[in-house]
Amino acid sequence: MPQTLDAVAVRTWCSLALTALGRDREEIDAINVYPVADGDTGTNLYLTVESAAQAVEAVFAAHDAVADGIPPLSDVVQAMAHGALIGARGNSGTILAQLLRGMAEVMVVGGGPAHALRRAAESARRAVAHPVEGTVLTVASAAADAAHAADGDCAAVVRGAYAAARTALDATPGQLEVLGRAGVVDAGGRGLVTVLGALMEAVTGDAPAAVAKSAPPHPAVDVCHPEAAHADGPAYEVIYLLEADDTAVDRLRARLDGLGDSLVVVGGDGLWNVHVHVDDAGAAVEAGVEAGRPYRIRITHFDAAQPPAREQVQRAVVAVVPGEGLAGLCAEAGATTVLARPGEPPASGELVEAIRRAHAREVVLLPNDADLRHTAAAAAEQARTAGVRVALIPTRAAVQGIAALAVHEADRRFDEDVVAMTAAAGATRYGEVAVAERESWTMAGICQADDVLGLIEGDVAVIGEDVTDVAETVLDRMLAAGGELVTLVLAADAPPGLADRLEAHVRDGHLAVDTVVYQGGDQSARLLIGVE
The missing domain is CATH 3.30.1180.10 (Hypothetical Protein Tm841; Chain: A;domain 3)
Incomplete structure (x- = not known):
């Protein structure tokens, strides 16, 4: 093990963090009660880290022609931060992106992990309009304080940071009333402990001890119905990337702070990730238009964030589609769709989430893109661990997916249906x-x-x-x-x-x-x- 944070260690950290969040995702989702009990913190953290890991892998791939194939540390940490920024999801993912950006700012100029963790915690607090104790910010600060106090090498620093983060996480129910009522720790802080555990393992080779699983929240907070825990709060979550200068972003922060809550604006150097909860989603987007160029806009209605409980169906089809028109066509045919926007292919976590939304015992997955083969295979494998029977048909284009969907019959045996759909796709x-x-x-x-x-x-x-x-x-x-x-x-x-x-x-x-x-x-x- 490198016992330091070099380029290889950062790559290993991203990989380990992604694996660990994939393992802990459902548990973290289940304890998500703050700031909105929408049950998606684990998923959002997973998608954020997945984007960071993909960006790091791209840097290593670009350096394959170099003698040792290892890129400079500065390139790797900048890619990690940028990937997290553009892929950040939800309140927790946006804060994690800023934590990684803060670390990267220090590591680019040769700073050590203690200084990097300190910058990360401070920059994350500055990014949140109204910091609250008992959240991921508290856990990050505790980790930074312990790292700074550690007297030793990189391994001692990351071990101290991880231990302090676990201790701080255990204390969160006593710091935030909604956590205490629900009897759970903060979900965002729980996710950060997972990420820091991966960092410790990447540097030292020592896998972190298992974190005790949290019991489901008490009935006082109903995580299946976000409006129950957020009845007096805004109705929409609005997230977008924004190209704008610092002055415009300062004005944007002030305007969005007046429109809603849970405001987090992270980034810099002309590119920002904006997250806010509001009643007027249009006004939040218009504020972004006035500040610069918003894109990748995502608007979620909290009342619809979790579908009402329904009986699990026997079989469903999940299809990736390249445009809204085909999304409507496939939905009419009964498929659950994942939109692949131009230049923005879906991550495996999005496919796993779509499989979950399909609410079926058996799922046929149509990636409809040759470049999504490995992503779809990873999503299928993760869904199988949750007990879903998944068949991946390696469709390489949307028209092959249309042909497969046209012959789909949910009433016949699963294997027969998969064979017929595969044959139709292959004949196209x-x-x-x-x-x-x-x-x-x-x-x-x-x-x-x-x-x-x-x-x-x-x-x-x-x-x-x-x-x-x-x-x-x-x-x-x-x-x-x-x-x-x-x-x-x-x-x-x-x-x-x-x-x-x-x-x-x-x-x-x-x-x-x-x-x-x-x-x-x-x-x-x-x-x-x-x-x-």
Whole structure:
């Protein structure tokens, strides 16, 4: 073990923290009663750390060509902080992102872990509009104080920080009335103890002793119905990333503080993550527009944050879709959907949450993207540990998912249904038409920015200037091998009249082939094509 926080140790820390939060996620969710009893603190922390870990892995992957393959520590910790910032979820995840950012600021300039933990705790408190004791902030401060007092090497510092965090966590029910009434420790603080335990293990090699599981909250706080614990509070949680300068963010903080509570604004250097609970979600977003450019906006109604208890169904389908149009189509067919926004693929935690929302004993998972293969496999494995039977069909495109969903029959045996859906997906060739963002090498030659690309089975087959012309060429090449049905999924920014022209092209050149058209909404490709 390195006994220090070098690049490899940080990478190991992220990996261990993700694994530990995956193990503890449901327990942490169950004790979440503050600031809103919406039962998602563990999930939010998991998604935040998953984003940080993915960013760290990307840095290591980019350095594979280097002799030892190990990037500088500064690059790794900056990636960790940035990944956590852009992936932060909920109140707890946003605070954790700021804790990691504070640590990174010190480690980039060569500071040790004690100083890093001190900066982390201080910056997190500054990010919260109205800090409350008995929360994750208290646990972070205790860890920082112990780290600063430790007289020794890095290993002694992280051991001291972890031990102090556990002690501080045990004291939280006596510091915050709602925790005392419910008989639980603070969920955010519990998650931070898990993260610090992973840090200790990464540095020392010593796995932390198991934290005693918290009993479910007393009936005084009903975690299944967030409005019961938050009846007098705001109705919505609003989260978004924001590109803005420091002065604009100062004004934004003041405005949002007047609109609601649980305000946390973290980040810096022009990029911020904003979290607030409000009654007027539109006003919170408008405040962001006035301050800069908000995006990745998420609005959750607390009354709807947890669905009412219902009987578990036998089987469900969970599908990843690239746009709102297909989300509606798949939902009408009975599937639970996960939206993959352009440039924002879903994390495994989001897929696990969708499997949970499906509330079924058996789930068929359709990732609909070749790049999501490993993410979907990890989500399926985690869901299986919770007792759900999950079958992962390795669909590589949304049109394959549509074909699989079309033959889904919940009444037949699970294995038979999976075989039929897999066969339908496998019999569907897929293509797309997109616009190049930059110059690059492709299977069809060099493309320039703004060139129109026609892809077949993931490879660029056509480079052109006009979306319709390229689409017709792709269709002809795909239909050269035969086909009975063409599926077209149009993006919101597809050229007017594209569907009519392509339908006519198929009708004129391939008489026995039918065409079906769907509106995909805001998706990265201008057109998705399926041929069955």
